Amino acid sequence: MDYPADLTGWPHAECSRQIAVRPHRWHAQIMGEGPDLLFLHGAGGATHSWRDIMPLLADRYRCIAVDLPGHGFSRLSTRFRSSLPFMAEDLDRLIRHEDWHPRAIVGHSAGAAVALALVRRAGWRVPIVGFNPALEPFRGIAGVLFPMLARTIAVTPFATSLIRMAVVSPARVESLLAGTGSHLSPEGVALYRRLLQDRAHVEGALLMMSQWSLQGLLPDLPKIGSPCLFLLGAEDRTVPPETTETAAAKMPDAACTWLAGLGHLAHEEAPDLAAERIARHLSATLVPSG
Secondary structure (H helix, E strand, O other), X not given: OOOOHHHOOOXXXXXXXEEEEOOEEEEEEEEOOOOEEEEEOOOOOOHHHHOOOHHHHOOOOEEEEEOOOOOOOOEOOOOOOOOHHHHHHHHHHHHHHHOOOXXXXXXXXXXXXXXXXXXXXXXXXXXXXXXXXXXXXXXHHHHHHHHHHHHHHHHOXXXXXXXXXXXXXXXXHHHHHHOOOOOOOHHHHHHHHHHHOOHHHHHHHHHHHHOOOOOOOHHHHHHOOOOEEEEEEOOOOOOXXXXXXXXXXXXXXXXXXXXXXXXXXXXXXXXXXXHHHHHHHHHHHOOOOO
């Protein structure tokens, strides 16, 4: 399959597709056969996040990984649709356009919150596996800083480049990743370094974080009947695992399992373990089709 030159060297580029579905131009990777299994990365990530997991499940599922709007190789049409409700709405439109039928969803961090918002919006009751779900509002200065950041990016020329240089420059990628509590392979570090060299990706991640709000999702948690498994890295320094336990306790069918020695990027640190936990949860909860 043909793919854009900028995907050269990207993991599983031969499985990539560019899909124009309003309001964005999406990048997705599809491999395997079987029930559709949707993968959603977190803020600042991309399809590479699942590079080692998807091949381990592709013998049982059609694995579909999507770059969220503005991330990786998905291109935004507008800077004002990076909030949780808009991402769920636009992703729902993409899924329906492509005639995908997700039988389960795997999400990381903010991607797990998107998964919950998506099933709530679409009325699905499909199993969800969330790695270190981001289910707590930003506290303190972050709750003030990120909305200000969104306005700055929207109205100030070159703001993204300045913020990228000051906050998330590629030279700092090792320390940024170490700050998550995870220890990635050299390949994993190199892929994040490549992403941070992409101005559009950095802008997309900043816009998502700056527009982030869980106000519409958290009150709905008791209404989400999907059987959920939340896998929590005990060394996570990005999302306190205890906050996920608090959120899970409000849900009718959610369980938490701690992963010793792993951080916020646990699924990238231990893909074999991650795939095994996904497969185990789905084998117990996935209802056979028709």
